[in-house]
Amino acid sequence: MFLENIKMSLQNVVNNKMRSFLTALGIIIGVASIISLITIMQIATNSITTQFNDLGAGKLVVSAPGTPLKKGLTDRDLQTISQIQGVTAVSPTLSLQATAVRGNIVEENITLEGKSNIYFDQNADIVALGRPLTKIDGENKALVCVINTDLQQLLFSNDDPIGKQLQIKDITYTVVGVLDPTVAGDVMNMVSQQRGTNNSDGKAIIPYQTAMVVAGIRGITSLEVIIDDPDNSTQISNNLEVALKQAFNDKDNSYSIINMDSLIETMNTMLSMMTSLLVGIASIALLVGGIGIMNMMLVSVTERTQEIGLRKALGAKPIQIQTQFIIESIFLSLLGGILGLILGLLISFVASRAMDLDFIVSASAIILGLGFSAGVGIVFGWMPARNASRLNPIDALRSN
Amino acid sequence: MNEILSMKNIIKSYHMGDEDQIILKGINFSVNKGEFVSILGPSGSGKSTMMNIIGCLDKPTSGEYKLNGESIDNLSEKELAHIRSREIGFIFQSFFLLSRLNALQNVELPLIYSGISPADRKTRALEMLEKVKLTNKIHNFPNQLSGGQQQRVAIARALANSPTILLADEPTGALDQKTGHAVMELFKALHAEGHTIIMITHDEHIAKNATRIVKILDGNLYEADDEIPDVD
Ligand SMILES: Nc1ncnc2c1ncn2[C@@H]1O[C@H](COP(=O)(O)OP(=O)(O)OP(=O)(O)O)[C@@H](O)[C@H]1O
Numbered sequence: 055m056f057l058e059n060i061k062m063s064l065q066n067v068v069n070n071k072m073r074s075f076l077t078a079l080g081i082i083i084g085v086a087s088i089i090s091l092i093t094i095m096q097i098a099t100n101s102i103t104t105q106f107n108d109l110g111a112g113k114l115v116v117s118a119p120g121t122p123l124k125k126g127l128t129d130r131d132l133q134t135i136s137q138i139q140g141v142t143a144v145s146p147t148l149s150l151q152a153t154a155v156r157g158n159i160v161e162e163n164i165t166l167e168g169k170s171n172i173y174f175d176q177n178a179d180i181v182a183l184g185r186p187l188t189k190i191d192g193e194n195k196a197l198v199c200v201i202n203t204d205l206q207q208l209l210f211s212n213d214d215p216i217g218k219q220l221q222i223k224d225i226t227y228t229v230v231g232v233l234d235p236t237v238a239g240d241v242m243n244m245v246s247q248q249r250g251t252n253n254s255d256g257k258a259i260i261p262y263q264t265a266m267v268v269a270g271i272r273g274i275t276s277l278e279v280i281i282d283d284p285d286n287s288t289q290i291s292n293n294l295e296v297a298l299k300q301a302f303n304d305k306d307n308s309y310s311i312i313n314m315d316s317l318i319e320t321m322n323t324m325l326s327m328m329t330s331l332l333v334g335i336a337s338i339a340l341l342v343g344g345i346g347i348m349n350m351m352l353v354s355v356t357e358r359t360q361e362i363g364l365r366k367a368l369g370a371k372p373i374q375i376q377t378q379f380i381i382e383s384i385f386l387s388l389l390g391g392i393l394g395l396i397l398g399l400l401i402s403f404v405a406s407r408a409m410d411l412d413f414i415v416s417a418s419a420i421i422l423g424l425g426f427s428a429g430v431g432i433v434f435g436w437m438p439a440r441n442a443s444r445l446n447p448i449d450a451l452r453s454n
Numbered sequence: 455m456n457e458i459l460s461m462k463n464i465i466k467s468y469h470m471g472d473e474d475q476i477i478l479k480g481i482n483f484s485v486n487k488g489e490f491v492s493i494l495g496p497s498g499s500g501k502s503t504m505m506n507i508i509g510c511l512d513k514p515t516s517g518e519y520k521l522n523g524e525s526i527d528n529l530s531e532k533e534l535a536h537i538r539s540r541e542i543g544f545i546f547q548s549f550f551l552l553s554r555l556n557a558l559q560n561v562e563l564p565l566i567y568s569g570i571s572p573a574d575r576k577t578r579a580l581e582m583l584e585k586v587k588l589t590n591k592i593h594n595f596p597n598q599l600s601g602g603q604q605q606r607v608a609i610a611r612a613l614a615n616s617p618t619i620l621l622a623d624e625p626t627g628a629l630d631q632k633t634g635h636a637v638m639e640l641f642k643a644l645h646a647e648g649h650t651i652i653m654i655t656h657d658e659h660i661a662k663n664a665t666r667i668v669k670i671l672d673g674n675l676y677e678a679d680d681e682i683p684d685v686d
């Protein structure tokens with residue numbers, strides 16, 4: 055009987071091709087917009103969170119300009135911070151603008167950064183050529199540096215710079231590695247990379263101990279605190295704040311902490327809120343589509359009054375008539391749902407290409423699209439189908 | 455004798471405005487198995503009203519109606535549908551074939567509602583179409599059949615579930631004399647096979663094909679040997 059119903063419904067939908075298509079169009083548009091919105095938002099969210107995760111998951115980023123009396127943190131403060139429970143490592147950064155010299159080439163305004171080996175441990179593939187800075191480099195306050203490709207270009211043209219020397223602030227350093235320009239390393243770099251600025255800015259990284267003692271840069275002004283458990287980030291952040299307050303005598307604006315995990319969380323919440331909002335708006339299209347289906351079903355019932363009467367005379371039970379029309383309605387809206395799903399995925403595929411992001415099809419989008427459209431079929435087909443099942447067969451047969 | 459239908463004091467009235475309009479005024483009627491009965495009466499006399507009650511499409515206002523010994527007075531819509539499916543084979547004046555289905559599918563329709571499997575359905579429908587001599591037209595749609603052929607498809611459909619009663623309302627009303635005659639021959643053959651037939655008509659000639667004629671006049675039913683009072 056159920057199979058029969060499906061066959062009959064199919065037949066009716068196919069017999070009224072144009073009308074069926076136009077009726078399903080509302081559902082097609084509704085489902086297509088929901089699917090494409092969800093998929094595009096998901097693709098965007100995924101790409102943003104992976105980028106952020108690469109940079110910041112399990113990290114607290116501290117900026118510590120300090121006070122007029124105490125510019126940045128000292129090595130001692132660093133010790134205190136690394137002893138906070140839950141902190142696994144601390145990666146400090148000192149930086150200043152300097153001039154680099156090699157032979158008779160003089161390059162003004164390069165960035166000299168002091169970093170620890172932790173930075174290189176955290177970003178395993180950041181060195182493309184040569185080797186990263188090691189713990190021993192730091193302990194020995196070695197006069198070595200890792201440079202970026204811009205500085206390589208400026209000072210060494212196309213030569214292999216490894217093992218060659220350069221001078222910054224009258225100190226001679228040996229180049230041991232070159233940074234990979236495609237790996238961001240930290241948030242600031244990511245931002246400047248994506249803005250396309252910072253283009254021809256040379257950069258040299260030396261061990262931070264060397265920077266403090268030999269190069270005479272005082273005060274650690276930025277810091278990445280690596281923590282063991284992202285779920286504990288708030289607790290650790292609070293303890294970190296206590297330590298920083300102490301270090302700077304509780305002075306305003308002397309430091310700030312960015313908790314990357316709570317940042318990611320906030321961003322995810324915002325993105326999912328936005329998704330819900332957009333889906334809510336798109337659902338209106340689906341609602342309109344559903345009303346279209348109801349209208350068509352009501353017309354169909356009126357048109358087929360005599361058929362319904364005859365079926366009843368031949369022994370059809372009310373429930374069988376109702377099922378026939380409900381199935382027809384579900385069939386119609388599911389048809390719209392499937393077409394809408396295909397259209398929606400197509401739109402999001404094109405959009406993901408345009409935004410240069412990885413295209414992903416989520417199962418939830420498909421289930422949602424098909425579930426929604428079937429639901430619309432049931433909800434909006436129910437009333438017309440019940441009307442049909444309640445028709446009085448005598449009146450129905452007389453209508454002519 | 456084997457009584458399969460009995461009506462006792464059946465009254466049917468309709469509310470029209472303020473007053474009740476009584477269409478059937480206390481009908482007593484019974485049919486035995488294997489009978490071929492004509493219900494003869496002029497237009498508006500209440501023939502179709504009576505047929506709807508016999509066919510369990512409608513319920514009487516009062517009176518007792520038993521089909522196969524079972525009272526239908528207190529049955530639900532669902533149970534009535536079941537009875538129509540098993541006991542009644544309808545044949546209508548205007549055939550009422552579904553235009554989107556071919557002859558075979560039209561005959562299969564009542565079998566769907568009595569829950570017969572697809573394979574058995576087809577066998578049975580083919581059998582019925584053979585009985586009405588339409589084996590060569592099974593794939594024709596109604597608009598590809600003549601009126602007489604359409605009525606034969608409708609008869610095959612009515613026979614499909616082997617109903618207790620074949621119930622025909624003006625079966626020749628839409629046919630010319632010759633085709634109408636052929637349909638009557640078919641009815642007689644079915645009667646000879648043992649089918650019980652109740653046929654409604656306003657045409658005395660057609661009515662004479664039956665073995666028993668009852669007349670309905672102004673809401674009252676008269677057997678052939680009853681004295682019919684003058685109506686003025
Ligand atoms: N639903 C209804 N409401 C009110 N009156 C009705 C209804 N159905 C039938 N009638 C009345 O009942 C009377 C008998 O109708 P019925 O259809 O039984 O006549 P009939 O004998 O079949 O006539 P015909 O030969 O023209 O088909 C008519 O006067 C009709 O107006």
Ligand SMILES: [Mg+2]
Nearest residue numbers: 501502503623
């Ligand atoms: Mg009539």
